[in-house]
Amino acid sequence: MKVVLQNLTKKFPSRDKRKRDEVIAVRDFNFEIPDGKLIGLLGPSGCGKSTTLNLISGLVKPTEGRIFFGEDDVTELPPENRGIGLVFQNYALYPHLTVRQNILFPLQNLKGKDKLSKEEMENKVIEAAKLVQIDELMERKPRELSGGQQQRVAIARAMVKMPNVLLLDEPLSNLDARLRLQTREEIRRIQRETKITTIFVTHDQEEAMSISDMIVVMKDGAVHQIGKPQEVYDAPVNLFVAKFLGTPPINTFYGRIKENKLYIGDDAVLLVRGVPDTEVFAGVRPEGFILSEEGPFRCDLNRVEVMGRDISVVSTNKECLNPVVRSIIGTETKADIGVDKVAKSGIVRFFLIPHKVFLFDRETEERIDAEVCSL
Ligand code: ADP
Numbered sequence: 001m002k003v004v005l006q007n008l009t010k011k012f013p014s015r016d017k018r019k020r021d022e023v024i025a026v027r028d029f030n031f032e033i034p035d036g037k038l039i040g041l042l043g044p045s046g047c048g049k050s051t052t053l054n055l056i057s058g059l060v061k062p063t064e065g066r067i068f069f070g071e072d073d074v075t076e077l078p079p080e081n082r083g084i085g086l087v088f089q090n091y092a093l094y095p096h097l098t099v100r101q102n103i104l105f106p107l108q109n110l111k112g113k114d115k116l117s118k119e120e121m122e123n124k125v126i127e128a129a130k131l132v133q134i135d136e137l138m139e140r141k142p143r144e145l146s147g148g149q150q151q152r153v154a155i156a157r158a159m160v161k162m163p164n165v166l167l168l169d170e171p172l173s174n175l176d177a178r179l180r181l182q183t184r185e186e187i188r189r190i191q192r193e194t195k196i197t198t199i200f201v202t203h204d205q206e207e208a209m210s211i212s213d214m215i216v217v218m219k220d221g222a223v224h225q226i227g228k229p230q231e232v233y234d235a236p237v238n239l240f241v242a243k244f245l246g247t248p249p250i251n252t253f254y255g256r257i258k259e260n261k262l263y264i265g266d267d268a269v270l271l272v273r274g275v276p277d278t279e280v281f282a283g284v285r286p287e288g289f290i291l292s293e294e295g296p297f298r299c300d301l302n303r304v305e306v307m308g309r310d311i312s313v314v315s316t317n318k319e320c321l322n323p324v325v326r327s328i329i330g331t332e333t334k335a336d337i338g339v340d341k342v343a344k345s346g347i348v349r350f351f352l353i354p355h356k357v358f359l360f361d362r363e364t365e366e367r368i369d370a371e372v373c374s375l
């Protein structure tokens with residue numbers, strides 16, 4: 001089912017009663033979530049992700065704007081009538097009920113024409129348990145399960161009614177790194193199998209990038225960019241989005257456009273067409289550096305880190321806003337790059353790969369539309 005958010009805004013009164021100012025948790029959110037897709041709602045803590053999710057679920061009423069499920073306006077509908085499944089960070093299972101009883105719980109509350117027979121309920125419970133692969137653990141209590149298993153039960157409970165929309169609020173945050181990876185693959189698989197429109201909230205860009213059909217990047221209650229993960233990574237609209245996506249993060253430099261060239265410090269590093277002479281921020285993705293003795297861009301070598309597949313050259317540059325410049329060089333080119341040779345002089349030189357370099361306005365931090373190419 002598609003979900004349409006129309007001018008959605010939520011203001012909370014200030015927590016400090018003496019102050020009049022209010023918190024705008026979500027401001028003017030507009031988005032048509034396509035049917036059957038998995039959307040990653042991404043942004044730093046406090047940017048309004050949970051509030052957005054709670055508006056969609058009906059747990060929070062919007063100050064302005066409307067919400068549609070399909071063609072139906074659900075803005076005034078209470079949560080229990082919206083056909084949603086909810087999963088939170090803390091699994092919130094009933095501790096005194098078994099796995100089976102926990103998953104069964106939402107079905108027992110169905111009334112009128114939705115009411116199910118005992119057998120129908122049992123079948124649905126088994127089906128949901130199988131989907132998340134916990135059908136062997138049906139008679140256990142939550143305390144007898146690992147965190148990952150508990151979260152699977154919570155997902156099964158959210159899925160048992162086959163909701164129109166599945167809402168997940170940082171569902172993997174309480175799991176250790178390995179389980180987090182595994183469970184996120186599971187969520188992806190379940191979503192693909194059931195084709196339930198799913199909104200997945202996280203502050204972890206890698207998590208969102210890896211499983212989402214589309215991501216929505218938020219900051220301070222506002223949507224900054226919506227798109228396919230790779231598209232947003234390759235064409236961020238502003239410096240915030242560029243910095244928020246990618247590990248290691250993008251390297252940001254003070255730069256200058258002068259006579260169609262991008263300068264970082266004294267080094268002319270790239271050709272730039274279509275931009276008048278001005279000061280900019282230049283963002284360079286870690287994979288945007290080519291180590292070469294002839295390279296125009298000079299940095300002071302700090303150290304070389306070999307991390308299996310890649311080599312990371314860590315250097316410094318006085319125009320860089322990050323503490324160090326991180327460049328990732330594929331090991332297949334190891335023989336040619338002569339790290340040892342350059343290392344002796346204390347200076348490393350790079351060519352920059354044009355499509356890995358973004359220019360941003362110094363004032364607004366919006367990306368500048370420019371044609372960037374090699375010198
Ligand atoms: P996120 O989930 O992205 O971390 P939230 O949606 O929880 O962010 O919060 C967004 C903003 O709204 C924050 O500044 C938060 O303090 C504020 N906020 C959230 N819920 C309430 C509330 N019930 N009362 C007042 N302020 C709130």
Ligand code: MG
Binds near residue numbers: 049050051
């Ligand atoms: Mg939250």
